[in-house]
Amino acid sequence: MNTRGIINTSAVATGAQATGVVEGSMVTLAIDGRVVTARPGATVLETCREAGVHIPTLCHDPRLEPYGACRLCIVEIEGMRGYPTSCTTVVAQDMAVTTTSETLRALRSDLVELLLSDHKVECLTCEASGGCGLQDLAYEFGIETSRFEGAKHVSEVDDPNPLIARDPAKCISCGRCVRICDEVQGCHVWGHTKRGFDALPDTPSSVSLLDAGCEFCGQCVSTCPTGALTDRVGRFRGRRWEVTWTETTCGYCGVGCAIEFATKGGQIVGARAPLDKGPNYGNLCAKGRYGWSFAQHPDRLTTPLVRRDGELTPATWDEALSLVAQKLAAIRDEHTGSAVAGLASAKCTNEENYLFQKLLRAGIGTHNIDHCARL
């Protein structure tokens, strides 16, 4: 996977400081006249971001390999022709980078205007609004309407899947969906299709995501900078600025991904992963991203139940666990440990699974132990 992410970068940088790596192995360069040190191999964009210098981007995602498609991150570099893209240019010793100038601003602003000229602008109801890269840039450059006009892509796409909403009329062809599916998921559901103005990411032969082998991890949704790919489940259930994000650890499996849940009115309406936290650094699987409706399900158990007089009745953990321990011990004493079997869960960590088998083997004395991941 990608090793260039800002997260990984800072990890390397901190590591370097901690182990006392000398300045000499770092690269010194000037950003807008300010001297900055950078990790060799870092891109100009990464270095600028670490130094707190803002450069607009749309096709960049730290989870992905540098791509250079939106052209918004252009800078001027002394001795280099034209306007190199900072996301694809690697730092060099004594490089002199200019990130803002009248010309750069005009070029970037025109690029945003071009994007807006082929965009279904409906921020009033768009799910991306408030978290949309294009909207932010239109604001940054003060573009009320695009000077350029002409043909536009239309929203025609009939994809009946329950999780991912697609609107090609809002796609900016940044290729992030294609790349995350290729580079991170290895699923290759998306591809670039057609040429010229008509070029757009799509599934093979434009089949639905269900037919294209999509795993519904929602990684493409997570990287899409606009409203072209959005979560269906959270639709109209909370604007970006209305929800509260709560950070936690995903309970589904032993990986323990960092996850944030969006809630509004005490209800979960969405999930995402913070880019800068491991082990998953922004990535989630289908269960983590979309499998949270159980949390509010009326059938969900919120406390242990113990059968009393044939009726399942709420109990405390202590009551429930003592009862289980008591019954297991009785079975072992009466029928030997082999009468007991244990099935461990993929939801547990390795350490938890280790303790579980220890309990069964040493505590109960059985070899009858298995794991749901084997099924």
Place this chain on the structure above:
Amino acid sequence: MIAPDTSTPRAAYEVRVCAGSACVANGSLQIAQRFEEAIARNGLAGSVRVIKTGCHGLCARGPVVVVGPDGVFYPAVDLDAADRIIVSVLGDREPVEPLLFRESPGADSIARYADVPFNARQQRIVLRNCGVIDPESLDSAFAAGDYVALSTALATMTPEQVIEMVRDSGLRGRGGAGFSTGMKWQLARAAEGDLKYLCCNADEGDPGAFMDRAVLEGDPHAVLEGMALAAYAIGASEGYVYVRAEYPLAVKRLRKAIADAEARGLLGKDIMGSGFSYSVSIREGAGAFVCGEETALIASVEGRRGMPRPRPPFPTTSGLWNRPTCINNVETLANIPWIVANGAEAYAAIGTGNSKGTKVFALTGHVHYTGLVEVPMGLTVREMVHEIGGGSSSERPIKAVQIGGPSGGCLPASLFDTHIDYDALASVGAVVGSGGLVAVDKSTCMVEFARYFLAFTQDESCGKCVPCRIGTKRMLEIVTRITEGHGQPGDIETLERLGNLVRSTSLCALGGTAANPVLTTLKYFREEYEEHISEKKCRAHACGALSTYAVIPEKCKGCGVCKKNCPVNAISSVIKEQYTIDPDTCVKCGICEAKCPFDAIIRV
């Protein structure tokens, strides 16, 4: 090391029938067959030989047949003409006077191909064997000297010496970018890697360009020899020829050439016993122009969608499967054996300042002689158009040339003294490019001309980056509406702004140069844009929406042919003898103009 096959007597009288794509399309293979049958019938197979060659250059006058040691030239040969030529060939071998080339009907004939004015200024290095040898015969290539340079270099030169020689020759890449070939090789040689590739770029997708096709069809061994020399120089052991599938004849001849060369130990393992190994495979491209861009080519060879990626890293550092990869153009490579055989100085003596050697151009448009020409760098546009091209093919003067295809620029007649070399063309906003050269007369609307090229690049944009994908589309929409009579004030400024944006911010050179046709026509033919926009007028009468047909009363004889032929009944005779065209009904099909026996209808 190589002994040419001498089983065919060298003294045989040779009849060269052009089997380049253009002549084949005009029936040259049937003509060759006619000759062969007649020769066989007369039992003269030993003394008269038909050679099916590559392109001779003068495609406009094909099928081309060139006969005997003097090179007697018969243009536009059909089966009847072939029969008469056979009589001469099998008989007294005197040129068949009525069939010889004439500049115009009734003019004096010119017997030798070399004396045709089209050839006078040409100098053939790349095309040295095109039209001379049988491209499907390795022996024919041997006889013309192919593979001598390779055998000499392998036996007597170090790779560094080959690089030095090519660098000193001043050769620059003919694929468009014009980067020093010697320097590129040096970078590739210095790159670290146990496996290196040397590839040939034969994607040639520019509309109107067929230089590389002609070389591959006419002398494939020259390209293979150039590849082997380049591979030896940089230390490559494998390579691909990336050739468009739309060039079936080139692919076929190349495939045969590779097989023949391998069978004789000229390619593959331990070439000519030198210990150096280099093997070549063919990859057929599916016809995307952008796949000619080197990083897109790499993606395509690797089996991915042909989309360019930012450089650095340059392919010489990290190319095919991340190995050092040197990619050279067909024409670049075909120069190499000549340079190695004749020395750097001989090559550097041809051409101008920073532009050495020759360049092949595909000359098309409104000139007398269209076709393939190879000239020393530094000829002027005027010499190209008037001396080689023979000037305008109509009574209308040539008003502009577009050099360098869709990435190139348009130059007005006032700049026809510009030298055709890298620096001089760049100083006026054009490029040598890959070598398309279109000359147009006054019947061409420069706005429409620019629109044509822009429509091509927009269509061929890979769609990766914003300025190229959307910017060229917006430009195309504006140029199109100008040609349709819906131009608005401010359109020119918007075109210039977008043109600058697309040029400055595109990822690859497709977008980087896409605006050139519009920007140069805006620079040199601005008044045509202005007239279209403010006066709704196309001075060339080429833009359908801005022109209509009219009857010239003085010329109209009242025959009524126009009225009978008009498909929409737009023509009426008001008074008995005077015909008029109702511009609102007219659909501008032009049938009346074509049908009028008195040339009384014109486009206005």
